Amino acid sequence: MPIQAVDLAEKLAQFNEHWAPRTVAEFNGHDVMVVKFQGEYAWHSHADTDDFFLVIAGQILLDLKAAGTQDVSTVTLNAGQLYIVPQGVEHRPRAAQEAQVLLMERTGTPNSGDPATAAPRRVV
Amino acid sequence: MPIQAVDLAEKLAQFNEHWAPRTVAEFNGHDVMVVKFQGEYAWHSHADTDDFFLVIAGQILLDLKAAGTQDVSTVTLNAGQLYIVPQGVEHRPRAAQEAQVLLMERTGTPNSGDPATAAPRRVV
Numbered sequence: 001m002p003i004q005a006v007d008l009a010e011k012l013a014q015f016n017e018h019w020a021p022r023t024v025a026e027f028n029g030h031d032v033m034v035v036k037f038q039g040e041y042a043w044h045s046h047a048d049t050d051d052f053f054l055v056i057a058g059q060i061l062l063d064l065k066a067a068g069t070q071d072v073s074t075v076t077l078n079a080g081q082l083y084i085v086p087q088g089v090e091h092r093p094r095a096a097q098e099a100q101v102l103l104m105e106r107t108g109t110p111n112s113g114d115p116a117t118a119a120p121r122r123v124v
Numbered sequence: 125m126p127i128q129a130v131d132l133a134e135k136l137a138q139f140n141e142h143w144a145p146r147t148v149a150e151f152n153g154h155d156v157m158v159v160k161f162q163g164e165y166a167w168h169s170h171a172d173t174d175d176f177f178l179v180i181a182g183q184i185l186l187d188l189k190a191a192g193t194q195d196v197s198t199v200t201l202n203a204g205q206l207y208i209v210p211q212g213v214e215h216r217p218r219a220a221q222e223a224q225v226l227l228m229e230r231t232g233t234p235n236s237g238d239p240a241t242a243a244p245r246r247v248v
Contacts, residue, residue, distance in 0.1 A: 003198075003199050004199070005200065005202075005205040008204050008206065025206060025207075027208050028154070028174045028211075032176075050150075052151050052156075056204070073127045075129055076129065077129045078129075080131065080132050080133055081130060081131050081132065082130045082148075082149060082156070083130065083149075084149050084156070087152075104151065
């Protein structure tokens with residue numbers, strides 16, 4: 001059992017890529033990840049997991065599509081704010097400036113919703 | 125589907141008690157909670173869930189007992205640091221000064237490890 005706390009800033013300092021989550025801990029079959037957002041990600045959904053977003057620094061937007069429609073709602077999250085995208089809900093993360101995010105999904109979830117385009121799992 | 129972000133500081137401003145978690149969101153069958161620690165909690169463990177601690181403000185200590193022994197290790201967590209206590213591991217949270225924590229456990233988990241002494245589930 002490791003007896004060191006996980007320092008999120010220290011983990012975030014280890015990489016610069018955007019949309020490339022790093023796994024920093026495991027929790028009940030989920031990856032606890034840090035990730036940097038900048039620009040606009042692709043619309044996607046996860047059939048098997050809710051998607052947990054907590055902003056550590058900066059601001060992100062989450063575009064959400066209501067089930068069965070093309071209606072888009074947008075949630076704005078600043079540092080210290082979180083949002084859980086329910087399983088199956090189409091969403092598109094965005095950030096005008098670089099933002100740092102704590103992300104949680106079931107281990108094995110493709111971050112893009114599609115194994116073909118997903119970032120590889122990287123543990124730091 | 126709610127389209128408001130959850131603001132952790134706003135939720136934490138709604139109560140003053142220590143060791144009395146408030147559920148602010150749900151994630152894959154888990155309660156996402158905010159809680160204020162001050163003083164020393166009881167030793168306990170959770171047979172069915174890992175225990176997620178992320179410090180939002182202040183400092184906490186987690187005493188951990190190695191399986192099958194009385195050896196105690198202590199993890200210190202400051203703001204921006206997290207630690208996952210694995211399922212089944214005896215632990216005792218402490219905080220010399222009031223600290224604010226994001227906590228996650230499976231929904232229905234008694235926070236004290238014992239339904240008889242657990243804080244009631246409260247959603248804010």
